[in-house]
Structures are given as C-alpha cells and as structure tokens.
Amino acid sequence: MTPCGNNFICVLGVLLCVCFRVFSSVTEQQRTVSLNGKWGLSSSDGSLSLTAQVPGCVHSALQQQGYIQDPYFRFNDVSYQWIALDNWTYTTVFAVSAQLRARQKVLLVFDGVDTVASVWLNGITVGKTDNMFRRYDFSVRDLLRDGDNVLNVSLLSPVLYASEQRKAHSAYRVPPECPPDVQKGECHVNFIRKEQSSFSWDWGPSFPTMGLWKDVRLEAFDILQLVQISSVPLYNYSRSQWTVQVELLVDAVETTTGQITLSIPELDSDQTFQTEFLSGKTKNIFILNINTVLDTVHGVQVLMKCILQVYFRTVELVQEPVVGSPGLSFYFRINGKPVFLKGSNWIPAHSFQDQLLCLSFLNSAVDANMNALRVWGGGVYEQDLFYSICDELGIMVWQDFMFACATYPTEDRFIQTVREEVVQQVRRLKSHPSIIIWSGNNENEAALATDWFNIPAPQKSTYIKDYVTLYVNNIRKIVQEEDQSRPFLVSSPTNGAESEQEGWVAANPYDPHYGDTHFYSYILDCWDWRTFPRTRFASEYGFQSWPSFSTLQPVSVNEDWSYNSNFSSHRQHHEAGNQEMLLQAAFHFHLPNSTEPLKRFTDTLYITQVMQAQCVKTQTEFYQRSRSEIIEGKGRTMGALYWQLNDIWQAPSWSSVEFGGKWKMLHYFAQSFFSAVLPVGFEDNNTLLIYAVSDLNQDLKLRVTVYSWADLDPVCTLKSDLILVPGGSAVPIFKEPVATLLVGCGRCTRLTCLLTFHLEDPSSVQQGPTNHHFLCSPKEAQGLQRPNITVSFSILDYTVTLHSASVAPFVWLDVGNIPGRFSSNGFLMVSRNMTVSFNAWRPTSVAELSKYLTITSLRDVY
Template sequence: MTPRGNSRVCVFAVSFCLFSGVLTGFSSVTDRRQTVSLSGKWRLTNGNGSVSLPAEVPGCVHSALQQQGYIQDPYFRFNDVSYRWIAFDNWTYTTTFTASTQLRTKQKVQLVFDGVDTVATIWLNEIIVWKTDNMFRTYDFSVRDLLKDGDNELRVSFLSPVLYASERRKAHSAYRVPPECPPDVQKGECHVNFIRKEQSSFSWDWGPSFPTTGLWKDVRLEAFDVLQLLQVSSVPLYSTKICFKSFFFFFQSSQVKLWWPNGHGDQPVYHLAVGGFQDGFLILNTKSKVYFRTVELVQEPIVASPGLSFYFRINGKPVFLKGSNWIPAHSFQDQLTPAVLRNLLQSAVDASMNALRVWGGGVYEQDLFYSICDEMGIMVWQDFMFACAMYPTEDDFIQTVREEVIQQVQRLKSHPSIIIWSGNNENEAALATDWFSIPVSQRPLYLKDYVTLYVNNIRAIVQEEDQSRPFLVSSPTNGAESEQEGWVAANPYDPHYGDTHFYSYILDCWDWRNFPRTRFASEYGFQSWPSFSTLQPVSIKEDWSYTSNFTSHRQHHENGNQQMLLQAGLHFHLPNSTDNLKRFTDTLYITQVMQAQCVKTQTEFYRRSQSEIIEGKGHTMGALYWQLNDIWQAPSWSSIEFGGKWKMLHYFAQSFFAAVLPVGFEDDDTLFIYAVSDLTETGSFVDQVTVYSWTDLDPVCTLKSDPLPVPGGSAAAIFKQPVAALLAGCGRCTRLTCLLTFHLEDSSGQQGPTNHHFLCSPKDAQGLQRPNITVRHIVQEDKTGYTVTLHSASVAPFVWLDVGNIPGRFSSNGFLMASRNRTVSFTAWRPTSVAELSRSLTVTSLRDVY
C-alpha cells in the first residue's frame, strides 16, 4: 500500500454494537433491552452417556473433565497422548433457563453464541435452531416464538472435530488438499485444514494436540423492541439490531493528540459518548474509546537497488518494528486469565517491543488482548487464521470463511493497535516452493484455489470493510511484487521485497553473514528448553534427563534436541557433570544461552541494516523474532516460558531492542560498532570500548571514538578498527585471552545498554575460569521488591539467577559480569521473604557447567 492522502488529516472509524452485527446508519430503536446471560453452569455428557458432569460456560470439555476430577492436568507428562480419546468422542452441553413474560413480549429475542468450538447442532426446546461449523464466528438467531413458560431447554450437540475433519477430507475426493497429517514427531491429528478451528489445536512443532470442544465464549439472550427505522446516511439501514458500522470524522492533526507505538510517543485516548432520545425513549446510549493515528505500508522503489521498500509509516513517521510473534497462550482458552494476558503483553513492552504478529494458526485474540495493545502502544500485525496448508474452496467452506472475516474485521477494526491484515501464514511460500510435492500439471488448480480464497474473498471483504489499513495476502510475501506475479511469487523469500521468514539450525548463528539482509524480518529464531522450575510440575524424577522419553516426547520439532546441542557446541563446551540432575539443568541452561546469543546476533544485524543498502539488499525495517510466548511446558522458540517466566532471551531483548543501541560485529578482521537510534532527533554519540582479560576484572585498556551525529531512526558506523591493531594497542591481549564491552555516550552520559563482543568462541577462551560468584546479601526494599548483590572473582559470561518456583522477574539476567560486584533487583509476583529467596536462589555462569 503506497502513501495516499494528506498526512495532516486524521481519519478514524468507530463501530457501535449494542447487540450484534453492523449497520450503516442511525436506527431509531429503544435501548430498553433485556439481556439474560446463559453462561455459567451447564451439564456435559459424552456420546453414549457414560460420562455426565457439570461444566462451566465459557469452557471446553477438557477443562470440565479436569475440574471434576475425571482427568489429571492434560499437560502432565504424556497426557496429551493419553487423553486423545476426548477429541474422538461426541459431546453435548445442556442447560435450562426461564424466559420471563416481559422478555417474551419484546418484539425481538435473539439467542447469541459468541463462540462455538466447533461443529455443533443447537436445539431449543427440542427444535433445531442452527448448525455451526466455525470456531471463529458469532452465531445469533431469532428465538422469540420458540420460548415458553417455565423451563426452556437449550442443548448443543458437538461432533468430534477430528472425525468431522476426516469425513470432510473423504468428501473432497476430486484432489488432495495437503498436508494430510502433521509430522509424526508432533503426535497430532490429521486434516485440520478441513475444519474452521484453531489450526494448532491439532498439534504444531511447539505445541500439543488438544482438539478442543465446547462453548468457548459467552451465551446469552437479548430482547428488544423496534420502534422505527430511519435512513440517515446514503446507505439504507437493513437490520433491526442497534449497531452502527462506521462514522468517519476528519480532523486536522493539530486538533487531536495522536496514538503512537511504544517508544515513539504516548497513547492518548478520547472517550466518545453517543446518545439520543425520541418521543421520550432513549434511542441510543453508548460509549467508545477513540484513538487517532494513520498507518501506511510503504512499498516504493529504492535508489540504486532493485526491488521495493517495505516499511510502516505511523502518523507520517517511518517506524522500525521491534517485537515478536504471538501464539495462543493456552491450549484451553477458558483457562487464559486476564492477569496472564496482561503480564505477557507487559513483558513485551518491558523489553522495548513495539509490535507483535498474531500468528495465523491460532485464534483471533479476545477483545482484552487488543485493548491492552491499544493502551500499551503495541502494534499488531494480524493474520487471518490460515497456516502452513492448502485449503478447500467448496461453496460452504468459502461462505463460512466470508462470515468469519466479516465478523472479525468488524469486531477489531476500531483498534489502533492493529496496523495490518495478512491473509495467511506461509501459504504463498508453501505453494511457490512446493512444500507438498504438487505435480506441475496440477499447480494451476492449487493456484486458482489460493486466489479464490485469499484474494477474491478475504482480500475483497477486508478492502470493503476496512480501508484504513493495508492488507497483505500472505506472510512471507513479496507484497506488491507478488501481486504483479499473480499473487504467488516465484520466490516469496526474495530479500529485495516484502517480509521474510528465515530459520537455519546448522549454520553458525554467530556469523551475521548467514542471515538474509531482508527488507523486513517477520519470523526467525532458535529453540531452547524452559527452566527446570517450569518443567518440574509436569514431570517426575525419571524424566529429568536430556535423553529421557519425556524430553523426546516433549520435543515436537524434528531433531530439535540435537540441533540445540549442535548449535551450542559450535561455541560452548557442553555440560558434562557426573550428577544426572545437574547435567540436565546445566543443559537446559546452555540451550537458553545459545538461543539468547543467536537471536541477539540476528536481531542486531537487522537493526544495523536499516540505513544501508549493500548489493541491493538492506533498508531492514522490522525484526519480529519467533516467538514470544509458550502454550505449554516444552522446548520451543519462545522467549517467555509457560507461566510467564522470562528466558535468557527475553532479558537479552531488553537490550537489543533498546531505543539507543551499540552493535558490534567483525568484517574482514575489522571491528565495526554501529550506533542504532530510534530517537526522534539527531544525537551525537561517542563509543567507548573497554578491553578485558578473561582472568582479570580490571580493564586492560579503554578506547573512545570521536563524537558522531546519528540521525533519529537510523543506524550509523561510529567505530572502526582492525582487531589486530586494537589488541596491539592494548599491549597484552590476544583473541583467545581477551573480550570487549562497549557503550554509547552523549553529553549527558551513557545512553543505552552496555554490549559485548567475544573475540573467540568462549570454548576456546584462555583464562576463562570459575568465577565463584557469591551472594553478598539480599535486601527487601518494599512489599514485592528485593535487591540481590553478587560478588565475582573473575569475568563471568551469561550469569543466570534463578529462584526456582518463586514467580517473579529480575531487572537483569544472563548478563556478562565484568565487575567485582553487581546488584540486581527482583520483583516477586507472590508474597515471599528474604529467607525463602536465599534458600531458593542459585547462580550459574558459563564456566560452572563443565
């Protein structure tokens, strides 16, 4: 989407929905409505009636079975396989309710289901009122004439999602729609692309197979009277529900305060109240939060470079997107609490992130997710829920998708946090690079299906419903170039266009030359294991080995456990303790060290590439690593463990996403240090480089660069020196005996974090010794805050503090300790004490694990 319009004019659209659906003009309707919640206690039975139990709505079968003691924690050990039977059974939810005479005298009574997961028949008083087939849709129907005095019975009968998907696949006999099944290592179910349901619920390479069934959102009755309909706008009013599609207001930007992404400004909110009376009746009374901002996706030719730019301009300002990818935070959405949701999003902000991509194999997140993103300034790249597969295009499938897209766009489009819609995850790449071995003769058939679903339907709907943001058909994609090539580019990974996904577990992640110099990196990353305290509640003693059945079972990425050690072994000695438990916990630690250092190197490469074009590549304007959060306790690419504990990677992200950042790297044995600035104004920076010996905490020497102006929103080289000359100038250093730290300073002092550069692999370092780090003291500062002071005898890389199962967060962790003493703070998320922290605290550094 190229820039258009006057950037000084702010446009916003507000959607009002008092009941459901969307209207295009004012309706003169009374607001004297009556709402009866049907959420709460229901009855749940399985297909043959052998299981009958109470169940909460919103909820799902797995949660109900666990709450009533029929099953253990589904996440415990191998229960994801043990409980497969649940998804193969049919289940029925039943409740009874009374409908008052007052309610039944209203002109309209609607039965509303906000979320039905997934394939169900809905009965009211033994009469079928609807059949559902889409987890992502809201269903509502008129039931006034079906209600009666006394008890009314509402029954929702669900079909097994696994068996339904299989039957739909069998019915599609003309040609296969790949993939048939997930890889064996995922221990999942087949044909998920034939059901409009959370795709990852059938398994993924980071998550279990729990194909849920249930009423996962609220159920209610809504009753109201219709007085008359008025046509105020040019579009005739065609619905009797109190809803308004969109009112457009035009303001000069000087008249309003703009919403900015985190780190670029504030997120001011306006409260809009709309109300009115007619003939003594309140016809409209609603309130809405309103934010003002503009967004453009700029794809323009670049001077002296083939291809097109690819960056976001917010309120007329180019913004580098810093962040991660979001997956479902729980297999059972009813167990995802607002506190957990807020903590995860706050963790993103606290790591200086300004963007998250809601990945297309999960769910459209709940309203609270987007409201928090609005509040915190987190930009959202919103995928539609299609991922890593081809999809059928029968009329009924297309129709339910159309309803899904209309409803989700209407629900979400008033959120300023959402800056782009994307049709799918990786399906252009899957088709272009032949993931599924499609014969050449059949390729036009699949290309036609692709265009039918994503272009002729999803894209067309989005462009009709929401012209305020850009739309991409896929991710990764060449964007405008893919469109020119018929929507599926020959190479959707071309770094001269669009966004890129890149993974390599074999190439050395410390060598920046192995990464693509892309316009926008929307996925990249490395796996690690979570901490022992996260794994312990779902495992037993015999599982605590890197080669146990449990660790093999929990790894859903082919050869993932071996790949982590292979990558770690390039630069680190692997743990070799003779104590089995220590060797296991040390191995968990070394995978986190490897992941943090790898993602740090790659992210810093992208950030320093934003102002350069080298061999036609560069102007990188986004770095969204895979992935922010976990769905269970298992190895994955996440930086936050299930339960909210930060991995070492997330602590590193605090630094590598900082607004002002020094980035060091070598090219032809020359050390370069770049200053990266997200600031609005130009800053003048000096780079200070400190050389340390591995054996001594006193610096060997210190160097300073001349001041250099660095424009805001750019990266510039600020220091350049051959490594040999730098070391010769320090007198007694070699690559094997020394390392570097560096930071930026302006006239007021240090700006941004202190960074480090290893002159050799730590496994080759001469003089790296056990630092014998001791805890000098722990002091309670306030109700939840503590400080921990450490003392070290030598330079210690990757110092990791862990307090076991005490939930909370350190101010810094996984750091290079190049001083004798260091104090960090700890914020506890539950009541604790100095004594408990002292008993629980362990300190590990790299040299302690071999």
Template sequence: MTLCGNGICVVLCWFLGVSSGLRPVALSLDGKWSLSNSDCSVSLPAEVPGCVHSALQQQGFIQDPYFRFNDVSYRWIAYDNWTYTTTFAGSTQLRASQKVLLVFDGVDTVASIWLNGLAVGKTDNMFRRYDFTVSGLLKDGDNVLKVSLLSPVLYASERRKAHSAYRVPPECPPDVQKGECHVNFIRKEQSSFSWDWGPSFPTMGLWKGVRLEAFDVLQLIQLVFESFSFFLQSSQVKLWWPNGHGDQPCYRLTVRGFQGGFLVLNTESKVYFRSVELVQEPVVGSPGLSFYFRINGKPIFLKGSNWIPAHSFQDRVTPAVLRNLLQSAVDARMNALRVWGGGVYEQDLFYSICDEMGIMVWQDFMFACAMYPTEGDFIQTVREEVIQQVQRLKSHPSIIAWSGNNENEAALATDWFNIPVSQRPAYLKDYVTLYVDNIRAVGQEDQSRPFLVSSPSNGAESEQEGWVASNPYDPHYGDTHFYSYTLDCWDWRTFPRTRFASEYGFQSWPSFSTLLPVSIKEDWSYNSNFSSHRQHHEDGNLRMLLQAALHFNLPNATDPVKRFTDTLYITQVMQAQCVKTQTEFYRRSQSEIIEGKGRTMGALYWQLNDVWQAPSWSSIEFGGKWKMLHYFAQNFFAAVLPVGFEDGDTLFIYAVSDLSHDLKLRAAVSVYSWSDLDPVCTLKSDLHPISGGSATAIFKQPVAALLAGCGSCTRLTCLLTFHLEDSSGQQGPRNHHFLCSPKDAQGVQRPNITVRHSQDEAGYSVTLHSASVAAFVWLDVGNVTGRFGSNGFLMTSRNRTVRFNAWCNTSVEELSRSLTVTSLRDLY
C-alpha cells in the first residue's frame, strides 16, 4: 500500500510459477524423521519442524535443558554434527512432473542436502528459505532425503579462522554468559550462543516446514498481475489504527487467475489500509530534529516494549504462547513492540496477531552488538535473507519501520571493541557496505515504511555524518538506549530527555513458582550456585540489591527460603518502581522542550518476555506470568495518566492524554498518614484544558506548603495519592508519590491483610481487608496460571476486590490454598 496524495493507491502483484493447464502439486515432508549424530552413537525419531535438543528430550536422551545447570551440561550437543533422514514415496505424478522443487522454509543452519545419495545443495543461513531443483532425481518407490547439519559452534570458529585479514569483534561473549564464540560469523539467531538474559543453546534442525513442489509444465510461466491496480480515496476505506487509537478493520481480497481456460491462481488474503511516516524535522526552540511516527497523518506516542525470542527452541513457540504474550501486551495498553535484532524474524502468526490487535512493530534485521564480516558469500546470503524477509512481511500493516541492526552504530562510535584508530576506517567501510549498500539498498524494495540503519541512532543526522554519528546517543536526534544501575532510579534527573526511548530498563528475578520446575531446594538462596549461574549480567544480582537498598529495607527473615522468596519480591518491586518513574518521565516530556531537549514520542522499555526461567529485564516471566512491572504498565501506559514528581521541593502533577479529543481536567491530591487509612486531607486544582496528544502541568505546589495545610504531616509520616478528574468524575488511574524512601517512613504498621475468595458467572475474585496503609501489595497463586486485574498496588482503603482471570480450570478452593499476599512491611 502506498499513500498517493489524498487517496490510497494500491498496487497488488502475485508472482507464481504455474503450468499451462494444471496447478502445482505440493507434498509435505513434515512429520516423523530419524536423527543421528556423527558416529551414530545416538539414533532416535525426530519431529520436523523441530530441533535436535527437542528430539533428544522427547525421546528421553536428555532432561529438560532448562533444568538447573543443563545449559552447560548439554554443550556437547552443539559440538556434534547431526543428520536428519526421511523416506517418502515418489508418486507417479511427482516423477512425471518436469519441474520439481525441494523447498526448505527454514534450516538451522549449515547443512548439506542429499536425495537418494546425490548432493542437492547446501544451506548456511537460518533466516532464508531454500529451494533446490530435484527433477529427475526422484525414483519409483522409496526416496531417501538426508539433511546433514554441521556443528554451528565449530562452523563459526572455522569461519573466524578463515577470516585472517583482521579481527571481527567480539570474539566471545563475557564469561558470565557461559556462551560460545564467533556467533557473528554465522547467520543464525545471535542470542543462541548466549546473551545477558539467556542461555547458550546453539540449536540445529529443520525449524520450519519441508515440502516438494511439482509443476507439470511445458514451460514455467511467471504470472505478474501488474495491470491490477486501483486508486481509492481515503474516505472510501476504513483505516487500520494502533491499539488505543481506533480499530483494525481488514478487507478480504480474493484473486483468481485463468490460463488456457484453467484456474491457475485462487488466493484470498487480508488487506489493511494505513500510512506511516517517520517525522524528522527541525524543532522550535531546540537544536536537532524531531523523531516520531505519524500513522494515518496522526502523531502517535509509541508505548510498549522490546520482544526477544519466546523460547530457546523455536519449535516450542506455539500459537497459544504467542497469543498470550501479545494479548498481555495489549492488556497493558501497549501499542508497539520492537522485534530485537539478536533473535529471529518471527513466524507469520506473530505479525498476523499484531495486525489484529493493533500492535505496531519496529522490525530489526538480525544483527546485534557486533561487527560482521563482509566477504562476498556472507553479503550474498544476507541480501537473499533481506529480500525474502521483506517480501514475506511487507504486507503487514503492523510493521511500521525496518531497522538494520541493534547497537552496532553505537558500538563503532563509542569504541566498544577497542579498535585501533588506524584500523577504524576499515570497520566504518564494512559497516556501510553491510547495512547501507546492501541491507538498506535491498530493503528499498519496500518504500512504504521508513528504514533506519541502526538503533540507537541519530537518524537523519547519522546519515549526514556518514552513517556513524560521533554520538549516536545524542538526545537531540533519533532514538536512545539508556541503562544506569548505580544512579538512583527514583531521581528523574538521571534519565536523558530524549526524542524517543527505544531501550531502557532494570532487572528483576521471576517469582518462586516459575523457578520451582528448574531448581531444587539447595538452589533456593540468593547466594546459591544456581542463582549465580542463572545471572548472565555482570554483577547483576548485586546491582539489583544495591538499587533496592536505596529505598527499601532488604529482607531479613531467618528462614532461608522465606528470605529468598522475599528477595525475589523486592527485586520486582524495585524494577516496577524504577521503570514506572522512567516511563512517566518520558510520557510527560512529550510536549516540552527544556534546555533544548524533549518532545519525547516513544517509550519502549527493555524487555517484554523471557526466554527461560532467570533474572532479566522482562515484565513477563517465562511461561506468561506477569511480573509486578507488567501490572504497573497497565497504569503508566494508560491513555489518560496523571504523573507526579518533585523539582526543587515543589510537587508537579501533569495530565498526559493520548486521546484525539481535548479534555478539561483537574488534579485531586490526597495526603495519607502511613498509620491511617483515612486521608488527612484532599486538595483539588482548577480545571485545565488538556489538548489531545499532549502532556500539561495542572498542579504545582511546594511540598512544605502542601503538608503545612494538612495538620501534623511530615515527609516521613505521610505519602500522597492523586488522580485526574473532569466534571463527571475520575479519568485514568490513581497514582502515588512517596515523600521519602519507604525504608525511612515513620508510623508504618503491619497491615495484617485478610482475604475472602468468591466466584460468580464472570469468574473469580479476591477481597482484601487491610488494617493500615499497605505498599506494593502482591497477590500470588503459585503455579495456578492466570492473572489478576491489578497487582502490586498501594492499598489506602480498608477493602479492595481484585478479579482473577484463570487460564486453566481451577476452583475457589485451589485459589484459597495457593494464594499468598505480601506487602512491603511483611519483609521485616
């Protein structure tokens, strides 16, 4: 789809090899194959699509690869060569066809293909589809197809040795990741050799479908339907909108083609209409350029997260897993996800669900945190990869941008890899060769959406500087990644006032129930070998506690298991509060320019999902359970949001609105004593006009003056809650502001929360009764899958009812047995 003037000009093309009379015949080769290693000491059945690790586990040769230290124990798998074999009948129709193609939708990764003992071809790229002509090689009766896979670890090492002119860093991942080396020399999932949030499982297998396609032809004809175009006025079609900004209507388009009186093409597809622009233009009152997306002519603030592979073994990423994770994103009011460049191009269903749900996708190409070789064969396979992926995905309205790589411009510009000055021009040349001359050039096949060479990047400014800016983190341009684990995350001044925040975040541990299936009792300590093994970020476990200790008392239970579970909880509290503070800072910065910085139009925190059961930056645990951060996201991504912060001992409250229409809102501020559930006082501002798509300050008062008007309150004894309201009542969620660190608060009482469970036609609910103000109230039902309507909340009322949405059959009795309630005061 291309936007043409005031209308939509649609040009649709189908390319299809067809016969002069008969349609092609396809024979799926998916299903049961046999699998053996290099010396045939291991031989077993294997499913296709699938991978070696999954086959070994399914047949009992190995345990769960995620159990305890098995990621290291099973390294031998990726160091061996493996062969997949299947036998199929060569039908008369297949053998009589003049053109027969053997098609592999995905081979992971380096393989030789043999049919009936004859070499058919080779593969070297996980992200490509391969097809080989096998006409004349089929025989009557049984045909034997073999796919011989080389160890990806040894292959990458050999490719590195062959590249002797200069090093292509990094050589190996940090030791803490327990990974494999030279992943940048092989075109496969980069994180499969390990990452700072995931294990090293360099997979091998046929990870997508295999089939034969036969054409009974005198001459293979390529049909190109290029007269087939039409022009529509925008008013004639319903437009696709991101989540929260409108609906996602689609049209069903059926196309039939005839040749010689025979039906040779009959296809139906969904068609969506929308336009996308990336606006980079001068900003009044600021140096630099804007950086925001306009969808259907409307500026949209992107609210969301970053997507990593949902499993180390892609054959286990089921439709249910995808739908659950993406529905969780929508339920947290997200409208965008960035598919990160160190994983995989996701399966078709992922993008179809994003289309349906209105999730905008920033799509990276699969290059991350490394330099890459530029030999001719490497460039050629990358070009084919890009062509195929762009052709496959460009019809999805959800994809709003292509991006060439993750952090590689920044790696060059800020010298991550200690490249000598004299060698720097060679690396810059390679960078431009790969991402600009090839990936960007090939990607121009799709000109309906913007192309970014890297993330983070200064965008148009980087291009002006020869594609590698002197400072790709310059907040006056483009998008920014920002992480800081030692500075106080409650202090908004530590965050860059950027045009667009495409990565930021803090780690936490998953819940105890998520760790249980992959651990044993001796592992249940924050200082255990297991806890150290699962942490792949240098000093990550310590950094979480140091950040938490800035504002919270750390758990001190004498029972070691309770101290462990309490510590898991406090890391989630810390993460949720830190990301909340940073995200709210970005959302309130969308309408302001301060010291030349601001007009922030995107907040995509790192990261949405997990690849295994371990500490990470995710807001959703492996298995789909929401962390406290994800519950917080429901509020800080709300369409109408109150944001409170202090500047110079003055409290400000902003009204943030993503709505298209204007509002009139006031701020209502309640002051509570930590020891009492009745508010000490409540203040309200005047009504203020709030433009749609803006952030506006509507409340300003020195904290000392505010407290002076509220009796005996001090910073140590009281806290604030606030919300927005119009003439008809509350708009958006209620928010809170701590006047001191909770660890310094005075008068905090143990809330002694009691629980009553109930069930009705709508499902399950839990009613809580508290004796005092309770912070970060956390409801957990162990391994009962589902989620609560809200969680991790500040309780300033005596009673609160929370719904529970179960994802499996359960009962009030099971929920009652499983439920635990934890608040901040319960930790000490």
C-alpha cells in the first residue's frame, strides 16, 4: 500500500525483489530456534522465584504471577521501588538438535536486553550487555551440548548501576543529578542507555524496568546469513533520476563469492551484481538504477529471496532566506511540495513495553487529521510495527535519538555503545518512508544555552565540547554515513543552520527567526494569541488537563476522588501543575462549586479539559494562520506539533488521548483545527479578523452567524465575497471592528452575544468545520442558562439526538468505560437539536450506552 494519507504526498510504492545467490558446493540450511516463551525468574537472594514470559519484564512477570498488584494502582509506583533496586536472573533450559549444532556458526541473539546484564550458557560467560536499544549476538556453537542447555541472563539493578557509573565519573558532574522531588523518581538516568523516562518524568511514573524486552533466539548457518536488509530510494536532483540503495548486513563464516539480483518489475528495472562477502559481519551496498535492465546470471545456488516494499518520495528540510525577514525558513518539502506538519508528540504508551499497543493511538492521530508525529527523545525507538503503521497511514515521523533534557558522559565506553546503538537503529528504521528527519536529542542545546543546570561560566566550554562530541562528531556523522535520504538536526528546539554557524549551541535556540521552538506558558492568559511566539515551526507546546473519571477510577478508591486528595497530588508530576490548571481555567470560566464531593471532582476534571482544549486550539490556530505571513520579521510558520498525543499512565498530563485510548476534549478539537480547510477568527485592536486556512486550492466565502447567549435563534448573519485561497496558505477573508459588527446586528453587546462561522464553496456548500469566537469570557456572558439537554437514542444504530433549551458551550458526552468515540464532542450547541454518533470499539448496545451516558455543558458545573 502506498502512504498517501493526509499531506504525505507519495509518488510510488513498489515491490523490490532481492535474490541472494552464493557460489558454493555446500547446501545452506539456515536454522532459527526461538527461545521466547516461559523462563524462570529469580531475585538476587532467591527469595522470589517465578515464571516469566519472554519477551517481557520483571514488573509484568511479578504482576502476572500475583506477587504484586497493578503497578499503576494508587501509590504503587513508590511502593514497588524495591523491584528496580534488586538484581534479577532469567533462566531457561533448552535442547538443540545435532543438525543445528553441526552448523559452522551458531549465534545466540538478543534483540533487546533491558539493560545491564551478564549472559551465561552452561555455566560459561558468553557476553555482557549495557544498552537497552542495541541488538546483541554471541557465538555459542562450541558451548552447546547434547540434552539440556542452561541459559542465564543476570540483570543488575539499573538504579544502582547508574549510581555507580556516576561515582566513577569523578572529573566533573554530568547534570541533572536527580529529577525534581515532585516526580518521585530515581537519579543519574543519563549514565545508563535505557528509556530515560523510566526513571520518571513530569508526566509519568518511575518504573526502571529490567528484562528481555524483545525476542531471544538461536541462529545457525554454514555459509552466511543475512542479518539485516534495508532499502532507501535516492533522488538525484541534477539528473532527475531515481536510484534504490539496497544495504545488506551479512555475517559470513568465511569469505564467500556470491551474486545479488535486484529487480523491480513494475519499473522494468533489473540488475545483477557479482560480489565477495568477506568473513565476519560486513555491510554491502548495491545501487539499482531505475529503468535499467541487465541479464541475470543463472546456474548458482539461490540462498534466499527477499521481497521489500520501496516507497519513492523525497524529503528536504528547507532553510533559506525569507523575503521581508531576517533569519531562515524552516519547513519540510515532500516530493517538491511544501507541507505544513500538523500533529503531536509521541511518548512511550506504557511503562512496560511488553504491554503496549500502538494501532489505536495511531488511528486516533489520523482521525484527528494529523499528518505527523514526533517520536520524543526520552522514550524508546518504537517497535517495527509502529513505523509500518505510520507508513501505511501516511503519518510523517520526526524521529529523535534517545537523549533528553540532560548532559551525558563522553567516555570511550559510553560513546562506543551509543555509536553501535545509532548504527543499528538507523539501519533498522531507514527503510520506512514515514521517517522524514532524524534529530539528535530533545532540548539539550537549549539546556546548555539557557543554563538549565547552573553550570559555572568557566566550565561551560567543557560541556559544549561534550555536546559536540556526542551529537555532532558521533551521532550526526554516523547518520549521514548511513542514510543520505533524509535530513538530520542536532537538537530540538534548535536554530538549525544558524546553530551550526554558532558552534552547534546557539546563543538563543528559541529565536523565532530560525528552526523550531518549544514554548510553554501556564501563567499568561492562553486566549491572548499575542503571548505565543510567531515561530517558523512549533514542535512542542501545550497545556495540562486531567483524564476522565472513568480512566482514573480503576486505579483509585473513594477517598482519592477529590482534586485536593493525596492521590491527586501524588499523580501530578509537574510542579504546581494542579494549581496552574485552575489558574488558567479561572481566567475565563467559573470553577466548579458543587457541594457534592464526587460531582465537584468530576466537574473539575471536565473544566481542566475545557481549558486545555480551548488553549491549544487558540495556539494552534495562531500557528495555522501564521503560515503565509511575515509580521515584524516573524512568521511563515510551517508546523504545529502540540505536546503530547498519548499518556503513559492514568494521570494529569498534556495529552489529548488518555491512557487506554479515550479521547479528551482536546483531541476532538484537534479534529477541527487540523482540518484541511479551516476558518480562524481572532481579534486585533478590537477588530475581528477571520482567515481562511486551506491545504487545498479553491474559491471560498465566509458565513458568520451571531447568536445571543440567551436565545437559540440567530441574531444576524454576515457573508463575505468569494476569494481564491491557494493550497497551503492562510488568507484574510473577513475584517470588521467588533463595535461596527455589533451595531449592525442591532441588539448585541460583547456580553450578550457570540459568533460562529464557517467556509463555503461557490455553491454555498460548507467546507471544513464550524468555528466559534467568544466576544467575552464565558464567565461574564449575560444570558447563559442551563440548557437542560435531553437525549433520544436511535434503536437502529448508536446515534444520539440531543435536545437543548438554550445555547450550550462545551457539550461533553461521556459513556464511562465503554471504549469508543463520538463523531463530535466538546462542541458549542447553538441549535435546538443535534445528532451525534458513537463509534464503539467493542460490542455494546443502545441499552448499555443509555445507562452510562452523561452529558455536561459549561453552565452545568457551577
């Protein structure tokens, strides 16, 4: 399938056949024996001995065998700290056939060990591991025996290992030493190559995992084996010609002569290469010229035949002078077309990697009209399935390397394991067309430039040198050698080319005239668009909210159901986050004040989601309308990736999708503000302006409807002339002083009226969503009443018809823990009747939906 979804413009997706032949009298019989399944697991002193699933981790095994409760329940993240402070040993016993042991080479392969371990086979050490992100293999042919073979993997406590590595680094500190106290985490995570957020983050718990988190197997062969294959299409702009670079990582028992045939029948391209595979592991690169046909040499042994999917697309990160502005542009050109990236940031979907599913989250991203996700640098390089789904769905991926919010050591041992990590991950992932950029780290340039870690001025050069050593001289160099098909950035945020000119650490990496920016402000009023930077590209921004009650309920008890409970405080890992949410909400809303404790709690959860949705909407629409403008030297914004898409547990965070997959109000809003066609309204000096934002090329006109807060009948309607809106642009389509508009409507003031507006084509057919603009804060609105919404269900399908007695802002439908989503939610209801449907993610019934359905609007919470 070709990845043509959203704005990911594709040229062609074809099948590449790689035929692998060797000149040998030996008949190759490569054998693979999986060692996945049930293993034994024991603590260091033997007091705990249980069965564990591989792939898996210690925490999951303990829970599955009943030794611990759900680690996410209440305060268990702290209660179970002892697990990561112990050493654990995985053990399995297996038999192998005489035929396998007769092979010339037998490898014991671990696709992923978390993290620091010694590997023993039949009582003999065969190797060690120290990097969660690496594949390890060990030669074990001579250690295998008849009958039972005993394999042990002894894992060290990652917390104690990180601490010991920190102590061994005595020359100077490598900050941060520990996370903030509010995160309840562990220290020195930057000294161990594992998921950085597993030691805690401001949105997640501390669960420093241990285990065999990916496949374990034996691989046996006589001549050679294909370890890895990748293909990258390359476009020569000067010659307007495509080639396909095919890379084979081969492990040969001895130097062997062979033949590789590459063919793409759809493109009439076929080429054969005579080659020599050197003894040991070697990288072999072959270039297939498109539309070139060579005769195939026959009469040799076919060792293996691989079919690969190859997607032809080009990616450019354009950084060039901007007319009317200092600085440089920063945007992605896909297949020659500038593309505005619309999406979010991806964090690990679960603390325990053996328990996560990504399909529903990625479908939710596409359903919200996203075309891009940034895989954030403090988690993991995601599983192959994640990127394959992104390929299929047309989701462009900004891929960070796994370094975040820290400085890192640069001793030879650390650098060497990072180098192998980067090589392996780039080779594994570069065939995926969804990945459009590699980025070296998250926020580490900014951390040095703006002195997050209070580094004395005389020492700053040492840290900059370490930064350049790790990200430029090593990671960047490796990526550019391994993959010439996509760009590389050293950090995010960064000034990009300008940062390079300034020695890789810019004086101000947040300069809106260059690169990408991260921006957060929880104190200033988020409804004021002037507080946001008019940046070239917004790769992080956002606001917190709480998840719904149905998501919190399974991990809490009655005494926790208060905004001021110990549970609510414990679950919040961002300093003062709970207070900041209410502060921001209070700018424009009355805070819930029910005397019934549970209702007050659920109403407060609701108001945080209303606040978050409206704040991120305002900021994203500001970036959307800034794509075509330069104002005071700033603008031409070409990307909006809000923080964050998903959650790692049930807690307050910046996410738009709750743990488990339930959509917050923000995600429903994203479905509108990421639409291909969108009207954006705002005020400037008491003048209302409305822009038409479009990814398409079409003639559009605007319809504005004015309503009274007290009445469902429109007060008046305004229209604009038809105007051409070029694809990929934002064009002003309406401008009028608010006072003039209100006088023209007759009986309106700022406090009594509100606006809705939408775009139409020349035939007056609505294009894109209906948007709204409040002329005052809803808490000041005169005439806003309780809407007393009633419902009727269709007995034929899962549709709900709402009947309202008055204007109802932020109408929220909830069906508890029934998984699924509504066709629309969190909406402004300005009609007496409205019908929405429910897309169930499991079998349900109208009776079940009606039993659990609750409806909340803004006026219902105070």
